[in-house]
Amino acid sequence: MHSIVHFPSPTLSLSPKISSFKAPLFVLTNNFLPPRFHGSVCRCISSSYNSRKPPGSSKTPKTPVPKSPTPKPKSPKSAGLKTPPPKPSTPTAKSNVSDSTEFLDAQDWSFLAETSSWINQNMATVVAAAQLEQDSKVVLCMGTERFVDYLCSVEPSIALSVLHYSLMELANIKENHDSVRCRQGDIAGIPPSWSKLDVVFINFLPALLCPLSQIFQALVKMCAPGARVIISDTQGRAQLNVNKQSYPGVINGDLPDKVELEKVMQGYPIQLVSFRDEPDFYLAVLKVA
Incomplete structure (x- = not known):
């Protein structure tokens, strides 16, 4: 029979990307596996953990919605409205005398x-x-x-x-x-x-x-x-x-x-x-x- 050893929360060092993750894991010890399976088991475990995403990263990033340009208000002329002519600035008599x-x-x-x-x-x-x-x-x-x-x-x-x-x-x-x-x-x-x-x-x-x-x-x-x-x-x-x-x-x-x-x-x-x-x-x- 093959023996299975349970490690409650081991720290894995199989890959630098997953070295900080801690999770319950069942590991088949090398002592009870034939040598030809050692590399396969390690690659399997490594690829499994590399595919895991860190907590909080499961959210799909929001795609920014481009803002529609604010329409410029139409000028009275383009809207077909008549605008009164600008009033000329008439200097007062007091300002004329002062100048x-x-x-x-x-x-x-x-x-x-x-x-x-x-x-x-x-x-x-x-x-x-x-x-x-x-x-x-x-x-x-x-x-x-x-x-x-x-x-x-x-x-x-x-x-x-x-x-x-x-x-x-x-x-x-x-x-x-x-x-x-x-x-x-x-x-x-x-x-x-x-x-x-x-x-x-x-x-x-x-x-x-x-x-x-x-x-x-x-x-x-x-x-x-x-x-x-x-x-x-x-x-x-x-x-x-x-x-x-x-x-x-x-x-x-x-x-x-x-x-x-x-x-x-x-x-x-x-x-x-x-x-x-x-x-x-x-x-x-x-x-x-």
Whole structure:
């Protein structure tokens, strides 16, 4: 008879692939088998264990399902729908003024500081037309440093405020006249705290961004009854035409003649006191009722 020995949980070393598997096994010992069966039994056992799969590997791997491409939404045009035309971006008036002010701030304003004997004489005529008094509240628009020097020397006790687009010009004025109040801008941007003005000088009207009608509207609100508005150009209309060619981005308008000035004044409590329009001097004196 052949003897059978039972090993409850042997560790097999028949093949490196199955050396880690432990399972109950019946082994026919070589002592009771003829030698010609030894190799066959070993090959049988080895092939049997090599065909076994490790635990957990019996599950069939999932085959990835290809995702169907997401259909692109049809554009209104391809779907036969009418689309409204895009609305053009219209810049606001405030942004336009802000951009223009920044542009004018960087420009060269030295042409306003030209000096000569007749320009100095014209400047004295402009200041005399204002009929300044002590403690008068005065606003100077587009004034030069030289004009401020002369104005303060004539009447040092006035409460003077200066408007200009150029921060450099304002800084130079402030450096020499610390009591003078300076602000970047023009007549249309006068703050309410500057109200009840007695005199307003507009020294270079063609450079202002706001139209004359808007200037009159602001003056009526800010000026005290009987206030004087002095519109002047000490270089005159002839030099203005020359400056237009040299500084096209700075000079935005023109000096109004008498007919145009009176036409714009209609509807405002403003009257024309005197008017001069000469090649080398322009002066219009207005009075707020």
